[in-house]
Amino acid sequence: MVKCAVLGCGLMGCKIAGELARQGHRVKMTDSNAEVLNSAYQRMEEDKQELLREGLLMQGAFPGQVLCLSRLEETVSDAEFIFEAVHDNLDTKSDLLEKVSHVCQPEAVISTNTLHLDVNEVFARCAKRERCLGLRFLFPVYYIPEVEINPSRDTSSSTTERVRRLLEDMGKTLFFRSGGNPLILxxxxxxxxxxxxxxxxxxxxxxxxxxxxxxxxxxxx
Structure with missing residues (x-):
């Protein structure tokens, strides 16, 4: 079991959290919008029911625990891996991740889920940028093996290796973006x-x- 945090409880954030929980990891989630945060459990329950109907889920509940929290600091305080999935806006992401980098564990891996932004700009104000990288799950996440990895100029090889081990244990395959356009299935x-x-x-x-x-x-x- 790995302690994870997901920032953003929209469509992708809920699916990333659900996939982590499906794999047995403990997930803490947060969102600055209380209404969106309060709907996260229902979104994941709908995903579970769909997976059950399609025969893609063996049991009615995800083995990993999911907690929805209103405070950012509490969400990331003990996380080993932090997955940011908020609106794809540079100011929004960079402001959030700068704060996260100062309140999370010093060894926590911080990732951003972005289609078009430069990860070097996203992480420019973060502390310990060597543990930061771009990581984009492909919609709808649950039965998609590919995950795009996009290291920044500061990302360390040990960070990349930690991410590789985590995702391969989940049955995922990392790939690097080819050219300027992101892969959209x-x-x-x-x-x-x-x-x-x-x-x-x-x-x-x-x-x-x-x-x-x-x-x-x-x-x-």
């Missing part, structure tokens, strides 16, 4: 990834999560 590409995951789920027993052929062999011996 089409509906057909999303559906293909959903089918791949659904097929893999059907190859495993929903109770013990072992390969179904191994379970059948044990049953008949």
């Amino acid at each position: 089409t509906e057909e590409q999303r559906e293909e990834r959903r089918r791949v995951l659904l097929h893999s789920r059907r190859d495993f027993c929903p109770v013990c999560r072992q390969p179904i052929q191994d379970v059948i062999k044990v049953y008949h011996t």
